[in-house]
Amino acid sequence: MISISAHGTGWSSQVIFGRSLSVVKLSQERETAIGSWCSLHHYLYVMVSNTDRLPRPLPRIRRGQQGPILAAVGANVTVFDASERQLQDHMVADRDDLALETIQGDMANLSCFDDSVFDFIFHSCSNCFAEDIKPVWREAYRVLRPGGSIVSGIVKPFYGLFDLDLEKQGTFQLKFSMPHSDLMLSDEERENWFGSDTPIEFVHSLGDQLGGQLDAGFLIAGLYEDDWGGSEPIDQFIKSFVAVRAIKPAV
Secondary structure: OOOHHHHHHHHHHHHHHOOOOOEEEOOOOOOOOOOOEEEOOOOOEEEEEOHHHOOOOOOOOOOOOHHHHHHHOOOEEEEEEOOOHHHOHHHHHHHHOOOEEEEEOOOOOOOOOOOOOEEEEEEOOOHHHOOOOHHHHHHHHHHEEEEEEEEEEEEOHHHHOEOHHHHOOOOOOEOOOOOEEHHHOOHHHHHHHHOOOOOOOEEOOHHHHHHHHHHHOOEEEEEEEEOOOOOOHHHHOOOOEEEEEEEOOOO
16 A cells, blocks of 8 residues: 555655646536636645636636635635645645645545545546545545535546656557556656656556446536646557546435
8 A cells, every 4th residue: 555655745745846737628518616727736635615606607727826826716625635845835825815625645545534525536647646535535525515526637548558768759659568557667667657756646547437426326417538738748649547427315
């Protein structure tokens, strides 16, 4: 089992380097709780209550500013992450008197929250840092109110199976098989490919990514594919990400 402290240290280094993902369109429905656009960044969770107070549609949200912007337009926001550096939104919240709380922890264990306390969860492409993602879906379902929704970003499993030496040359050849994680690499391979301060990544099947949400009780209401925005060679061939909107049925 990978410790939160290990992941937190890895993610803090990524924040320093300014790592980010592309902006994706999540839904055609302008009346969704977060509006038509949002960004994939490295928050494990941005959890929101009081969504009835939010304007429709929301302003376009980019590059990891989900928490402060949602709070600024009227939501009560909780940002939950493994990395202390990722949780620096509290400085903006304190400065601008926003209803935003930051909590450090493991996304598979939300025991610090009661049942049915949030209206909406924004969960970015973070499942690849969870060794087992089924508890992540179960916990998200538990803390959402009936009728609440979660928007999650997932990485398609093929993306973690390529030969990385060939990938750097623009050749995409499968090297690994499922199940796979960085734990299967030698220390030398990890150092050469990713550096010494990156968090461990795990490759999850679509069965666990999508089917896991259904098993937890969610109903999938929307899906959108996206790429790196043209910045990676793989974009010429296929989209590597999926954004999914799922709903906890109303009682």
